[in-house]
Amino acid sequence: MRKDEGAGAASGSGPFPPVRELTAGDVFASLDTSRRGLSAAQARTRLGRYGPNELPRAQGRAVWRQLGAQFTDLFAVVLIVASGITFLAYGLQEPRDVGTLQLAVAILGVVVLNAAIGFAQEYSAERTAEALEAMVPHTCRVVRGGERLEVPARELVPGDVVVLEAGDAVSADCRVVEAHELEVNNAPLTGESNAVARSAEPVTAGPPLEARNCVFMGTDVVAGSGRAVVFATGAATEFGRIYRLAAAAPRQKTPLQVQVASMARRVAGAALAIGALLFAVRLPTGESMVTLFVFALGVMVALVPEGLPATLSVSLAIGVRRMARRQALIKQLLAVEALGSTTVVCTDKTGTLTQAEMTVTQVWAEGVPHAVSGVGYTPSGEVADAASVREVLRVAALCCNARLVPAEGPGGGEHRRVLGDTTEGALLVVAAKAGLDLGAEEAAAPRTTEYPFDSTRKLMTTVHKRGTGYQACVKGAPGELLARCTRVAWEGRCGPLTAQDRAAVVQASDGLASQGLRVLAVARRDVDKPRPAQEEAESGLTLLGLVGMLDPPRPEVTDAVAACRQAGLRIVMVTGDHPLTGEAVARRVGIVRRPDPVVVTGARLDTMDDEALDTLLAEPSELLLCRVSPEHKMRVVTAFQRRGEVVAVTGDGANDAPALKHADIGVAMGASGTDVAREAASMVLLDDSFASIAAAVRLGRAVYQNIRKFLVYLFSHNLGELVPILAATFAGFPLVPISAVQILAIDLGSDVLPALALGAEPPESDVMERPPRSRRERLFSAPVVGRIVFLGGIQAVCVTAVFFWHIDASGIPFEDFTKETPAYREAITMVQAGIVLSQFFNALTVRSERQSIRTVGLLSNPALLAAGGFGVALMVAISCLPPLQAVFNTAPLDAADWAVLAGLGTLPLLADEARKAWLRRRDERRMTGAQR
Template sequence: MPGLSEPHQPVTALPAEDVFTALETSRRGLSRAQAHDRLRTHGANELPRTAPRAVWRQLGAQFTDLFAVVLIVAAGVTFLAYGLEEPRDAGTATLAVAILGVVLLNAGIGFTQEYSAERTAQALEAMVPRTCQVVRGGERLELPALDVVPGDVVVMEAGDAVPADCRVAEAHELAVNNAPLTGESNAVGRTADPVAAGPLLEARNCVFMGTDVVTGSGLAVVFATGAATEFGRIYRLAAAAPRQKTPLQRQVASMARRVAGVALAIGALLFAVRLPSGDSVVQPFVFALGVMVALVPEGLPATLSVSLSIGVRRMARRHALVKRLLAVEALGSTTVICTDKTGTLTQAEMTVTEVWTEGRSHSVTGVGYEPRGEITDSASVRELLRVAGLCCNARLVPPTGPTERWRVLGDTTEGALLVAGIKAGLDRRADEAAAPRVTEFPFDSDRKLMTTVHRTGAGYQAYVKGAPGEVLARCAGIQQAGRSDALTGTYRTAVAAVADGLASKGLRVLAVARRDLHGPRPAQEEAESVLTLLGLVGMQDPPRPEVTDAVTACRRAGIRVVMVTGDHPLTGEAVARRVGLVRGSEPVVVTGTQLDGMDDAALDSLLATPSDLLLCRVSPEHKMRVVTAFQRHGEVVAVTGDGANDAPALKHADIGVAMGASGTDVAREAASMVLLDDSFASIATSVRLGRAVYQNVRKFLVYLFSHNVGELVPILAATFAGFPLVPINAVQILAIDLGSDVLPALALGAEPPESDVMDRPPRSRNERLFSTSVVGRILFLGGIQALCVSAVFFWHIGSSGIPFGDFTQDTRVYQEAITMVQAGIVLSQFFNALTVRSDHRSVLTVGLTSNPALLAAGGFGIALMAAISYLPTLQAVFNTAPLDAGDWTVLAGLGTVPLLADEARKALLRRRSGRSAGGAK
C-alpha cells in the first residue's frame, strides 16, 4: 500500500474526497477484514515501551555492586579456607556465613526500595487514549485506541483525545490543542482543505496522536499509528538519549572502587607480613580478611538506599514523586533549572484581568476559572462581555466534589470570557435564550476571528471577537456613551495604543465587536465588515502565587533559572517578570529560529553570559541542545516539561521533572521525578530536601568510616607490635557495622534540612563525596577513637603479665580485651553520632534530644553490645567475655573524648568565622 507507507506529503496536499482513495478506504471506513489485515501489518497503535526488567534481573543487579562482589569473594575464600584447615575452626565458617548474610541483607534492602519505586512509577504512567470512535463498514463503533489502523475513519468531537495521526476530511468548527507536541496552549483551528507542502506539524488539515479536540467536530482518516506518528518520532528521540548518571552515582561508584582497592591492598600486605610467622596460611588469611572487612563499610549500601528513600517519602509529601532514588540527591546538586512556563510557573487557567470599553479601563479581580471576583463599574462592561460570551463555544463546568475545581470544556480563552461574564453579573443561559445562535463562522488562523450570528428581539446581529488588529480593520464605528460613533483616525490610533499597552503587560488581547444584519444567513464578508467596536479584553495565565518565593529561594541558593517555552517571547517575558525570573530592563530573549543560526561556540557563549535568559518558540531538539550545552559547562541541569515534545530533554537532563497533573505519559516515562501539583515551588522544595539528603549522606559517611578507622588501627598496631591475634575479629566488625551502626546511620539520614541549606551555593559538579574536609573529619574522629580503643586493648593485655606468644583465642584476658575494643567502638560511635549532626554547630545548639530516633538507635547498639558481652550463646559466636561496671565506666569516659574534641574544633571554627565576618564589615 504505497499510499500508507509515505502518506504525509500526498495526503496533506490532496482534496478531502481524494484522501479516502489515497489511503485505500472510504467514508464507510474499513471492513473488519481490512482492519484485521492492517493491524497485523502495522501492529498495535501504541508507543514502544521499555520492557520492565525481570524481577530476577533486578535482584541479581544488587549483587553486582563492587562492595557486594568483594564480600562475596571474601565469603567464598573463607569457605575454602574452612575446608582446607586442619582441624577445622567453626569460627571460620561462622565468618563466611556472616559475610554472606551481610550481602543478602544489603541486596534485600536495595531490591525492595528500587522495586517499590518502579511499581509506583508504572502505576502513575498514563496510556495514550484508551478508546475512540471509528467508522467501520458504515457503522460507528467505539474501539480501543490500540486497534486503530491506517485507513480508519475517526469521528472527533469536543473533548475527545486524538488516537493517531490523521488527515482531516470534514471539519465543523474544529479546533485542537497541540500543546503536548508543540508546547503552545492556544487552540488551533483545523480544516479539511488541502495545504501546501511544509512541516507536517504545521499542516492545518492534520491532527496528531496525544492531542485533544477543543471545540467542534469532524471526520479524519488515520495515516500513521504507534511509533510512526509524530508522538512516536519524539518518543524515539527520547529513547535515543542516554540516561545520565547522577553525581551521587558517579561518586559512590568512585568511592567503592577506591575503598575496595585499599581494602584488598592492605589485606594482601598484612597477609604477606603475617604469613612467615606461622605454619598455616589460614590464620594469616583470616587476619587479613579481618582487616579487609574492617575497611569495607558493609552497611553503606543499605544505609544509602534507605536514606534516599526517606528523602523520596519527604518529597512525596511535598507533591514530588521521585522515580529513581539517586535522583533525590541530584536535585540537591542542581545548578541550572530549565523550566517550562504554562502550568509550571503559571496556573494554566486563563483569567481576564482588564476590560477596556468606551474609553475607560476596568480591572477584574479573581484568579482562575472559579467565578469569584469583581469588575469595577461592572454595568459598563456587561454588553461587551455578553457579546463576547455568546461568541464562544466553551463551557464552564462547576466542581462535582470537594476535591475538584472549576474547569473549562473547550478553548481556555473562551472560558476566561465566560468567567468574566459571571463576575459582571451575566447569566449565560438567559443570554443564549434571548439571542439564540443561528449561524457561525469559526475561528481560523488566517482571519484570526470568530463570528456568530444571533436572532435578537430587534432582528439579527453578528458578534465578532478576535485579534485587535484584524477586528479594528473591519470596524467602521465605536461604542461611545451607549451609541455608535464613527471610528475616526484618532479613535483608531487610541484603540491601537490601548491594545499595545495591554499586550506590553503580557496580556493576551481580544477585540469584541458587533453589527446589525438583515437576515440569518449573511455572507461571511458581510457579517465581518462595517462592525462597531465594543472594546478590548486583556487576559493572562496568572502565575502561581507560590512561584515568586520559590524563584527567590533558588536565586539565593545560587541556582540559575531559565525559562524554556514554546510560547511567544512577549508572553514569556511578561510571565518571567511577574515571577521574578527577569529583574533587569533588558533580558536576553532568544527564539528557536535564532538558536538554529548559532553554532555550539555561539550557544556556549550565550549560556555563559550571567544574564536573565528566556528561550522562546523552541522545539524538542532546541531544548535538548540547550541542556547538553549547559552540561558541557559542568552544570547539573534540571529540566521541567509536560508534553511529549519535552521527553528528549527530560531524559537527557541530570534530573528530568515531568508534570503529573497535566503531563503526557511519554514525559512521565522519560523523567526522573514527577510533580503531582505541576508547581515550580515543589521543585524548589525538592532542591532543599535534595541538599539535605546530600548533607545527611556525608554525615553518615563520616559516622561509618570513622569507626572503620577505629577498627583498622588496633589491628595494624597489633601487627607491628608483634601480637599474634587480632584485637577485634571479623565477626565482631560485622556486628558493629550492621548491628550497632546501621540504625544510627539511618537516623542521621533522616535529619531534617539545616536552616541555612538554601543560603549556600550549589556544590561543584566535580566536588568529591570524600572531600578534604570530609576525609579530615573522618581521620580526626576515627583517629581519636582508634587511639582510645588501642590503648584500652594493650593496657588490658599488658596488665595481665602474660607474654604475647602465650595468647590464644581461648585466653580469658584476650576475650575480655577484644570485648572492650568492640564495646569501646560502640560507645564512641554513640557520642560520635551526636557530634556529626552538624559540621559547625554545637551539639547543644542542635539539641541532644531533637532526633529521638538517633538516641533510640544508639541505645539499641549499646544493648546489643551488652548482649554480646553477657549472653553465653553470643559469647560463643563472637569469642567475647563479660565486662564489669568498672570496664563500662572507663569505656564510657573514653567514648566522650571524640565528642569533646569535635566540640572544641567547632568552637574554633565558629570563632574564626565570627572574626572573618567582623573583618568583612
C-alpha cells in the same frame, strides 16, 4: 498498501505522495478508503497488518535480572569475596572454629540483606510508575461502512475516517478532509499553547507538524468540527517518533551513582591492598597460612563498611517517602540525591509553569482598566467595578461557540473544562465572574446567524434577536475591529469615535500586549434583520472595550522559582511557544528580572555550532529558549552537561520526553503529562505542582548531607578498628586487638541503626541558602576526609591506648598470650566497647557540620538515641552473657572499666564541639570584616 505507508505519508518518503499535498478526494484514493470509511472486514485485515494503535511499552528488565544486579555492586562483590575467604579459612582450620563459620554466614547474610532492600525499593517504585494512566484516549468516533461508530482507539488503522469535534482527543495522525472552523491544540507535541486552525486544502511539502491539513496523535480539538482520514498509527505517528527518540537516549548516571562507584573502588582497593601488605609483613613470623588469612580478613573487614549499602538504600528510600508525601513519585532511588545536586533547571512553560488554561486578567472598558481575580476555568473571582464592564462581557460571551462543562473525576467541585476554543472559554468564565447568567443571556438573545472567525478578517460575528430588533456582536483583533468602528460607548456616553478616542484605544491595547496578554476588542451594532450581510454586520460598529488574557502561571510557581534562585539554581525556560509569550510568563514567575534577557529561538540554535552554544550557555545572563524542537532541547541539555552542570528538565508533553530522559533528572507532570513524558522521566509530579521541584531539591540536598553524615560516622570508627591492628602488628603482639567477628558485630549490630537514624535527619535550616555543589565534588571531599581522620583518630588513639594499657597491666609477656588468656579477652572486649561508646557520642556530633549539639537539640532525634542505646546494650550483652562471650571471645568488664571507656568516648564529641565553635567564631569575624 505497505506497512510503512503511514510513516511515509507523514514524512514525505516512501512510494506514495505525502497525503498533505493531495486534494481531499485523492487522499481517499491514496489510502484505499472512501468517505463511507472502511468496512469491518477491511478494518480487521489492516489491524492485523499494522498492529494496534498504541505505543510500544518500554521493555523493563526481568525480575531475576533486577535482583541479580544487586549482587554486581562492587561493595557486594567485596563482601562476597570476604565471605568466600572466611569459608576457605574455616575449611582449612585445624581444628575448625565455629566462630569463623558464623562470620562467613553473617557476611553473606549482609550481602543478601543489602540486595533485598535495594531490589524491594526499586521494584516498588517501578510498579507504582506503571500504574500511571496513559494519555492516549481509549475510544474515538469513526465512520465504517457508512455508519458512525465508537471504537477503541487501539483499533484505529490507516484508512479509517475519524469524526472530530470540539473537546475530542486525536487518537492517530490524520489528514483532514472536512473542516468547519476546526482548531487544535498542538501543545503536547510543539509546546505552543495557542490553538491553530486546520483546513482540508492541500499544502506544499514541509515539516509534518507544520502541515495545516493534518492533526496528530496526542493533540486536542479545541474548536469546530471535521473529518479526517488516518494515515499513521502507533509508533509510525509523530508522537511515536518522539517516543523512539526518547527511548534511544541513554539514561544518564546520577552524580551519586558515579561517586558511590568511585568510593567503592577506592575502599575495596585499599582494603585488599592493606590486607595483602600486612599478610606479607607477618608471613616471615612463621604463623600458619590459615591464621594469616584470618588476620588479613580482619583487616579487610575493618576497612569495608558492611552496613553502608543497606544504609544508603534506606536513606534514599526515606527521601522517596518524604517526596511521596509532597506528591512527587520517584522512579529511581538515586534520583532523590540527583535533585539535591542540581545546578540548572530547564523548564517547559505550558502546563509546567502555567496552568494551560487561558484566563482574562484585565478588561478595558469605560476608558479605564478593570482587574480580574481568579485563574483558570473555575468561575471564582471577581471583576473590579463589574457593572461598568457587564455590557462588554455580555457581548463577548454571546459571540462564543465554546461551552463550560463540569470537570471530570472526583473532587471536581466548581472547576470547569472547556469544550471548544480556550480563548472563548476564558471569556465565558470572566462573564460569569461579572455576575452574568450566561444561560439567561442566551435565552434572552437567541442567535440568528454567525460569521465565523477567519485569518483574513481576524473577526468573529454573531447576530442575535434582541427585543423587537437584532444586534450584531463582534470580537476580534483590536487593529482590525477598531478600523470598522465609528462610535464608542463608554464613560456614560455613546457617541462618535474621535481621533483622541482611537489613540486611547491603541495605547490601551499596546499596554495590555506589552504585559504578554492576548488582546481582543469587543463591539456591537444594531441591525434590522436576522441575517444581515456580513459587511453590514461588521461595519459602523460601536466599540465597547478590550479584553486581555493569558495562560496564567501556577500560583505556587513564583515562590518556587524564588526558592530555587536562593538555592543557587539557574532556571532556563525551554519552550515551543512564541518569544514574547515566553518572556511575559518568565517575568511573571520571576525567571526573568532584568530588562535585557537573552531570548534565543530554535532557528538561531540551528545556526550555532557547539562552541557557539557553549559560549552562550556560559554567559551569566537570564536565558529563554523559544520555538524549540525536541532535538533542540536534547542539544541544550547535552551542552549544559558538557560544561559540568547537573541538569534537571521539567515538562509534560511528548516533545519534552527526549530531554527528560537525557537529563540528569527528568521531572514529568503526572496529571497533565503524556505517557511518553512520564516514561522518560526519573520523577513524576502527581499534582503537577512546580513548587514540588523546590521541595524536592531541598529534600535531595538533605539526603546528600545525611549520606555524608553517616559516611563520617561509619568510616571514622574504621580507623578505631584498623589502627589497633596495625599497632599490634608493628609492636610484635601475636594476636589481633579486635577480631573480624567483633568488627562485624560493631558494623552491623551497633552502627547500622544509628546510621539509619542519621539518614532520616530533617534538612538543616540553611540548606536552601547554600550554593549547589559541583558535579566534581566528591563524597570524600577534603572536609569529609578531614573530619573522618579527626574523629576517627581520637577514637583510634583511645582504644589503642586502652588495649596496650590493659595488656601491659597484666604483666604477661607478649609471646605468652593466647586467645584464651583472660587479660587478652578483657583487652579486646574493652577495644570493642570503647569503639561502641565513642560511636554513640560520635553520632551526636556528626548531626551538623557547624552547629553545636545544644543548638541542634540533644533530644531532637529520638530514633538516634534509641539506636545508640541499642548498640550499647548489645555491647553489654556481648560482654556479660556467656553464650555471646563464647562467640566473640569476650569477658565481662567492671564498673571502673565502663567508666574509663565512657570518659574516653566523650572525647570525640567534646573535641568536635571545640572545632565547631572555632569555625563559628571565624565565620563571624569574616562577616564583620566584610561589613566594614
